[in-house]
Every structure is written in C-alpha cells, then in structure tokens.
Amino acid sequence: MSVTPAQLFDKHHGTLEAAVQAIHTRGYWTPYPEMPSPKIYGETAQDDGRKAVEACFGREFELGQPGQTGWMATERSPYGVELGVRYPVCDAEALIAAAQAAMPAWQRIGAQGRAGVCMEILERLNKRSFEIAHAVMLTTGQGWMMAFQAGGPHAQDRGLEALAYAWDAMKAVPAETVWEKPQGKNPPLKMQKHFEIVGRGVALVIGCGTFPTWNTYPGLFAALATGNPVIVKPHGNAILPAAITVRIAREVLAEAGLDPNLVTLAAFDKRDATQKLATHPAVKSIDFTGGNTFGQWLIDNARQAQVYAELAGVNNVVIESTDNYKAMLRNLAFTLCLYSGQMCTTTQAILVPAGGIDTDQGHKSYDEVCADLAAAIDKFLADPAVATAVLGAIQSPDTLTRIAEAVEYGRVVRPSTKIEHAEFPRAEVRSPLLLACDAADEKSYMEERFGPISFVVRVADGAAAIALSERIVREHGALTVGVYSTKPDVIDAMTEATWRAGVALSINLTGGVFVNQSAGFSDYHGVGMNPAANASYSDSAFVANRFRVVQRRYHID
Amino acid sequence: MSVTPAQLFDKHHGTLEAAVQAIHTRGYWTPYPEMPSPKIYGETAQDDGRKAVEACFGREFELGQPGQTGWMATERSPYGVELGVRYPVCDAEALIAAAQAAMPAWQRIGAQGRAGVCMEILERLNKRSFEIAHAVMLTTGQGWMMAFQAGGPHAQDRGLEALAYAWDAMKAVPAETVWEKPQGKNPPLKMQKHFEIVGRGVALVIGCGTFPTWNTYPGLFAALATGNPVIVKPHGNAILPAAITVRIAREVLAEAGLDPNLVTLAAFDKRDATQKLATHPAVKSIDFTGGNTFGQWLIDNARQAQVYAELAGVNNVVIESTDNYKAMLRNLAFTLCLYSGQMCTTTQAILVPAGGIDTDQGHKSYDEVCADLAAAIDKFLADPAVATAVLGAIQSPDTLTRIAEAVEYGRVVRPSTKIEHAEFPRAEVRSPLLLACDAADEKSYMEERFGPISFVVRVADGAAAIALSERIVREHGALTVGVYSTKPDVIDAMTEATWRAGVALSINLTGGVFVNQSAGFSDYHGVGMNPAANASYSDSAFVANRFRVVQRRYHID
Secondary structure, three states, rough: OOHHHHHHHHHHHHHHHHHHHHHHOOOOOOOOOOOOOOOHHHHOOHHHHHHHHHHOOOEOOOOOOOEEEEEEEOOOOOOOOOOEEEEEEEOHHHHHHHHHHHHHHHHHHHHHHHHHHHHHHHHHHHHHHHHHHHHHHHHOOOOOOHHHHOHHHHHHHHHHHHHHHHHHHOOOOOOOEEEEEEOOOOEEEEEEEEEEEEEEEEEEOOOOOOOOOOHHHHHHHHHHHOOOOEEEOOOOOOOOOHHHHHHHHHHHHHHHOOOOHHHOOOOOOOOOHHHHHHOOEEEEEEEEOOOHHHHHHHHHHHHOOOOEEEEOOOOOOOOOOOOOHHHHHHHHHHHHHHHHHHHOOOOOOEEEEEEOOOOOOOEEHHHHHHHHHHHHHHHHHHHHHHHHHHHOOOOOOHHHHHHHHHHHOOEEEEEOOOOOOOOOOOOOOEHHHHHHEEOOOOOHHHOOOOOOEEEEEOOOHHHHHHHHHHHHHHOOOEEEEEOOOOOOHHHHHHHHHHHHOOOEEEOOOOOOOOOOOOOOOOOEEEEOOOOOOOEEEHHHHHHHHHHEEEEEEEEEE | OOOOOHHHHHHHHHHHHHHHHHHHHOOOOOOOOOOOOHHOOOOOOOHHHHHHOOOOOOOOOOOOOOOEEEOOOOOOOOOOOOOEEEEEEHHHHHHHHHHHHHHHHHHHHHHHHHHHHHHHHHHHHHHHHHHHHHHHHHHHOOHHHHHHHOHHHHHHHHHHHHHHHHHHHOOOOOOEEEEEEEEEOOEEEEEEEEEEEEEOOEEEEEOOOOOOOOOHHHHHHHHHHHOOEEEEEEEOOOOOOHHHHHHHHHHHHOOOOHHHHHEEOOOOOOOOEEEHOOOOEEEEEEEOOOOOOHHHHHHHOOOOOOOEOOOOOOOOOEEEOOOOOOHHHHHHHHHHHHHHHHHHHHHEEEEEOOEEEOOOOOOOOOOHHHHHHHHHHHHHHHOHHHHHHHHHHOOHHHHHHHHHHHHHHHHEEEEOOOOOOOOOOOEEEEEOOOEEEEEOHHHOOOOOOOOEEEEEEOOOHHHHHHHHHHHHHHHOOOEEEEEOOOHHHHHHHHHHHHHHOOOOEOOOOOOOOOOOOOOOOOOOEEEOOOEEEEEOOHHHHHHHOOEEEEEEEEEOO
16 A cells, blocks of 8 residues: 555645644644544454554564664563563664655655645554553553543644644745845846755654653654654653554555654663763754653753753642632542652642631631542542552652652651552552641652652742742742632732743632643643743744755746 | 824734735735835935934933943944944843833733834834934944845844744734533533733843844844843944834833833943843843854853854855856855945855856856956946945954955955045945965865955865855855856755755846845745854744743633
C-alpha cells in the first residue's frame, strides 16, 4: 500500500481545519473518542491491544534503525508484571546523520504534505489506542482508564493541537507572491518572491516516566510538522509506549515514500549518552518533561537548541470559603487520589486560614478542614476496586521512599497506606499522605514532593493565602492553582495574582472537573511564565520558533 | 485633548487589518508614503522638520522621566554639525520600577486597546517623518533621501509590520469561551473559561548607530503591543531619533489616559549601566542590533531574557554568469555606494570564478570583472552631488580606521577616496574601497569589515563559489546573499544552499532593486538561522514569545 503526502493531506484536511477552528475558539472538541467503547474502537480492540503488548514481552522490539549497537531492557512495571522488552540501542551520531539525510525531502514536500503525514500518524495512533493504553498502564502504573484516556485519545488530542498550531503558523506564510511597487509615471518595479519554510534542525523529544505519550506528542508533532526530524528519547522505564509510537510513525513515513529515519527512538544504555545527544550541534530543539536538575542542565548546556521544558512545581489551592463544602472535599479528594498524585498538575499545598473557613455547613476550623479532607479521601477509597482503579501503582521506587520520609515534614492528618491490588499482587499501590503544617514551615511544603504527598498549610487569612500562593508560583513554579471562595473580591484578587505569577487558575471546582485535569484544545497546559514550565501546550510560541522562512526574489516583467 | 484606547483602535482598525492582510500575502503595501512630497506631508513639512531638530541643539531634551540624575550630550554628527543636545540620564532601577508600575493597566486594556495606541504612535511618527529624518541624517551620516525613507516611512513600515504580527497572534487567542463536554445521558459538563494575554515583563530595545529607528521600531512595537513596557536604549551617537520617538509615544500614552512610563529612554553616561539593565531580573526581552561582542555577551549573560539579536555578518554575492553585464555592474556599484556600505545588508564579498564569467558582452576574465566593477563605481560617483547624496558620511571614526587599514587585506582595485561635501564642509565622506583577493585569503574577507570595504574574491568556479557562499553564511553569518547566473541549475544549487544555510537570496538583480534593500511587509529581514541574526523582521516567531496566556475557569450551569 502506498499513498502520497498530498493524498494524506486531502484525506485529513477537514479534521485539521476543525482542529484549527478549535484552537481559535477553545471550546470542547476532539476527533478521538475518550471512551474505550467496542462500538467505536472495535469489538476485539481491548483484547487485541493487550495481546499486542504481551507479544512484545521478552522479545526484541525491531525498529530497523541505523547504527544499532545492541539491545537493552530496562523497564520495571509498577504492577510487578515482567516485561523484558528489548529495544535497539543505536549510536547517537548515526541517528543524527540519518535524521539530517532525511530532512531535505521532508522540507520539499511542504507544509501540506507534512501535515497530511502527521495527521495519518495520529489516526493510526488513535486506532491503536488500546495497545498504547496497555503499554502506558504497565510501564507507568497508571490505572487502566487513565492509561487509555490520557495515554491514548487525550495524548492524541495534544499531538493534534500542536500540529494545528504548527499548520496555522505555516499556512500564514505564502509560498510565493508578486511584489509590484508603483514608480509614478514609470513602469512599476515587479518581483517574484518565494518563501520556503525550513525546519531548524534535528529535534530531540525527551519523555518522562509517568506520561510517556501525553507529554511527548506535543513536541513530537510540533517539531515534525514544521520540517524537523525527531529523535524520541523516552524515560528508561516507559519506553514501550514511545517505541510503539515511533514504529507507527516510521510505517506511515515509509508508506508515503519518505525516509522513516525522520522519526527514531533513542534508547541508551549509557548515562551520558543523552547529554551528548542533547548538546550535539545538529540538535536545534529539545522538548523535555522531567525533573529540575536535568532540565536546568539542558537549559544551561544545550545552548545550541531551543529548550521547551516542563519541570517541577508546587501546585496549590487556596480555600478561603465555600458554598458547597462536601462537594469541595470530594473534588479535592479525587484530585489527590488520581494516579496517586503522580501528575505534574496534582495539588501539593492546600492553603487554609488559621481561623478556619465559612461554609454552607457552618464555620469549619482549620483542624476540621484537615480532618474532613482526610475523611473524604477515606470515603472515596473505601471500595478497593475503585481505589486501585483510580490510584494506579507507584511508578518509581524513589516515590515510595519520598512517601516514607515525608511524615517528618508535618503532622500526619492521614497516613499513606499500602493497598492490595486484586489483579496485580505485586503492584505497589499507596493511598495519599496528608500532612498539616504551618505556613512558616516552608522547608516542608515549598519544594516539589512528587507523589501522593500533600500539605494542608495553615495561613493567617485569605489574603495571606493568596499572597503565599503567588510567591510559591513565582519562586518554585506551578502548573495549576485553585481557589475556593464565595467572595468576588477574593476571586478577583486570586485572579490578579495568577496574572502576575503566570499560572492557570481553577475556581470553585465542585463537580466533574478537577484542578489537575487539562483538556486539549481548550486548557493551556502550563503558561511558560513561572519556573514549572517555560512553554505551554500549546500556543503559537510553542511552534513559531521551530521553523524559519527563507526567501528568494527576482525581477519579472 | 483626550481619547480612549478603544477609540484609537476604531480609528486605525482598517489600516491594521490591511497590514495583517499584507503580512499574509507579502506583496507591495504601505500606508506611509516614502516620497518626501509636500503634497503628502505638507508644504512646510521639510522646513518645519529641520527647524524642530535645530531647536533641540544645545538644549535639554525634556522627557519628564522618573529617577533623573543629570544630563548628558554624547552625539557627534558625521556631518560635522554641532548638536549638543542634552538628554536626561535616569537611574535604571527607577525606569524599571516605573515600567513595572505601568504594566497592569496596560495589560487590562487588552490587545485591541494596545494595538490602537500603537497605531496612533505610528501615525504621529509618520507625520513627524521630516523631523525624524533630519535627526537620523545628522546623527548617522545617512544621505537625506535615505534618512527620510529608511528613517521615516520604511522604519514605520517595520514597526507596523511587527505590530501586525503581534495583533494577529493575540487576536487568535479568544478572550473567553464556554466549554461544554457531553456526558452521555447525563447533563454536559459546562465551564466558562477566560484567557488573559499577559506580557512577559520589561522589554529593553537596544538601538544601533546607523539605523536608530528602522532597527528599533520592530522590537519596540512588538514588545509594547504584546503588553510589555519598553525601555529604549539608543546608541550613544544616535539618541535624537530615539528620543523624539519616545517623546511622541509618551505623548500618545498620556493623551489616552495611560502611564507614559510604558515607554522610556535610557541614556546612560556609565559604561556598565546597559549591562546592569540588560541583566536585571525584571527585563524579560532584549532586542539588540549591533556588534558581535556585546550581542554575544547579552546572549550569554542576559539569560533571564529572550534576546532577539541582529549581529555582524559577511554578506556575499556569487557571480557565475550574466546576460546583462552592464546592468549587473551598475546594480552592484549602487549597492556598494549606498550609505558607504554602512548597511547591515551591504555586500562585502563578491565571489567570481578564477576563469572569469560568460556575459552578454562576451567572456570577462576575473581581472576584467574587478576593473569593470571599479569603473562602474567611478561612473556612478562622477557627479559630486549624486556621490554625496548617496554615500552620506562615515558614521564612526572606527570605520574610518577600518578603511585605512583594509588596504593590507588584498590588492586595491579601487581605492577609497575622501570626497568634499558642498553643504557640510566638515563631513567625513568616503567612496568604496574595492579589494581583490583569493578564496584562500580567508582572514581578509571572512570577517565583517563594516563600512565601504568590499572584496572581489577569486574562487575556482561557480560550484566552488556557491559552496564558499554557504560556508561563509553558516560560519560567519549573513543577512543577504545574491547570485548572478544564466543557468537554472546554478540558481537551483544556490537556492538550495540558502535553504541549508538560512539566508535571503536575490537573483540576477539588474534593475531598481538592490540586494541590500529589504521591503517591509514583503521581504523578511534576517532569517534567524545563521550567526548574523537569531530572529527576523518580522514573522510569528518575532512576536509569539513576547506574551503568555493565563487562563481561569469555573463551572456554569
């Protein structure tokens, strides 16, 4: 089967333009259904996806990449499942050379051709959502439903969103023009001009261990669509979802008559290999999701590249008052439980006035708020099947250590408990740890403690809570903040604080939307103004610097 | 007289949308007439402009800025005119504090209000084109017509172009939306979301000594329109055009009920003051035009800011063959004479095959091309009135030194000569120096020798010339390259070289357009891919990173 990039553009043009419409209006929209329904994805899709992943276990995951020097298997499933998938280790110089060799033809097919190919890759990824979901679940410890939604359709949404921004930016550049300047009574000066969109160079996309597709697809599709070959470097414990993605991309590229080495997987068995790759002169952009140490190293050392970094932060929620106390607690409890707080958007610090808060259930003291939130978590996790489905498993042994050590940092309001998983007896499942501390205990709550660790921080009053929230965001970063208040002036003050600090605000969430959730095409994920991220998924800034326009001009009659 | 930003937007909306249309089609367009015609600008405009500038001589140029500590007068006219204008020296911390204080209200009026105010500033600048032209001429040494066109309407074009990109990027962000997600048989989830455009912080625009408005307006208007206060730091020898610009901007801001400290002039009498300002944590963007040493220092040290830098380069032209030898020589001669080669776009290296070139006048040897180009320059400069009008004066004593020293770097084909200026007897006017050298003499021609210094470089053949051109651009940068050839395959090879190196190409220019000219709304000035510039005037990348979107969301019924 063979198809041209132009045919792929025609096939997907309608969806792409709908995506452009979506990013300009930012209401609800998606072409990728988030329900794992057999009616949509096929009656056997669930089973097929699981079997496809299991078929990889203990085998070599062949990609046909250049410069292969061996195989490596580094993944350890948080669910205790033996994976043993062996990935090709390739020489970084060979991957770069192959990427550079593939680049001119990728440029020449133009923005339309590239957009068509990217759309086809996304469609194939969508059809393989169950397979990717199983790979995400088993490598990250996410619960099944989250693995399907966040790892599948929602990640595809974020990829398409970035592609839509890239397409929108590129189509604003005319391919050619006639420039005709009047010269009074003389004939006009007349020139033909051509404007060629040229990628900046090899793109490196470095994934994280918790969301190996959701945090990878924006950079992958933004860079690829704008004319750049992409090397995907997954987290060593979440390679399989990236490897499946790369294989699909390579298949689509080859079918369209293009060089599959436009998208390659970098699995390294040497620790400094990623650093060498990241500082290679040919690498012109790096998308990174992960910790501050390596992220800052990249920003400081990979000076030849534009670095788009999502790093650590201290997400926080201000509770000043509420007219729906129970729903507020239920909403917060779910936020803290979802994937055991292992989301970059999970709330870590909940700021509550020392004098307590006014609610529809009467005044609640600071201690009552602490206890009631703990009780709401207990209630939510009462059914073990619900608990394990929502909590998932703990992705990293480091997180288990952090949970154990965190009890030193405050008064334990609710201890973290180990929960048995009915299906996966070796899974490391933990419930949220809730601690109480004073605003003055900054060492406790004012650095990211990734995992199910949260603090109810006692602050002087609502105004102090807002001021503290702003300072946390400015100094330590955050992807999300929330506020609960019945008073418009408090909400206004919090809103203005988020404008100054640069962070997304959720106000009085008491229903089916949670502060740690971010919807593609509507919510900007990250602002790019505070230390937690220097870029956003997605906006025009996320794509505009990934390509350049090279012009030529000559006289015509 | 008082007017609201909204009224200003209404007043200028049509022109702004026409500018947006222009950047999407990039044909010829301008709202600012380039002819200094009394019918357009007023019968007394020429005289009024000159008098307005002369009225500044020997006086204090009052701006009413905060933190003033004294006055300074540093300008020395290349025409030998005594200027003696004294500018306010203000404390950098005071300018930053005032800028930050002005920022929230500037954010709150929104993209429309800001665009309206910027449009009004540009209109006022246009009306004052003669005044600005005189200030540009006397401080930079430009000839009168160039000072009017490049310093007035063409600079305004570049300002409006940047504003149009900024407006286009900001209006793509909806102010608000209703997000409504279906929930099967249950009622949909429904949220109201608001998206606030927030500037990154204080912008610093550092001007150069040769084009104090043309190279300043893009950064000024891109930053201001996107919500940032701007501190304009002009070159110490070309303050007056910037000071007039800042005064006009402050007048418009005050009339619109806004804080004039959104635009301030930084005139410093201490050498390290600019470095301190550039590395201030509050400064989030820097637009810089100038030399490599300070430009690279900014990139390396002002890490808290996004730096848009236009630096040195080695512009070059490949001559492989031509079907219009005389017109080619005439075109190149004008390029080398215009403003004595003191344009960042002037050709420095002319690459000619050792075996000569085929032309419509028969085969011409390398030595004949050298001699004929020298003769074309002589012919063009034969009339002293034309010569002084086109050459202008030498802006910097450093350039005079470079001309004197450059004779060591090759065989002198045409010496630089001192030319008397009928109107300004103390003006330092110099004709172009033309040198011949071999491609191997890289030390001679492969670094920028700013001023009227060019090399005819002897290369093996056409293919070698193209390869050398590409290497020069990659390693030393260039804003412009040209090619002369009658062979499509040579032009194709040169075109592909410019895609790889990232530089704008002019092909077979033999008429009234010159390789060193760049038309606003049509030609991208700089590509942002080679060492001569990391950004372009203008494209979406020039504006997209100057603002961020901060969202808030809440449930609605």
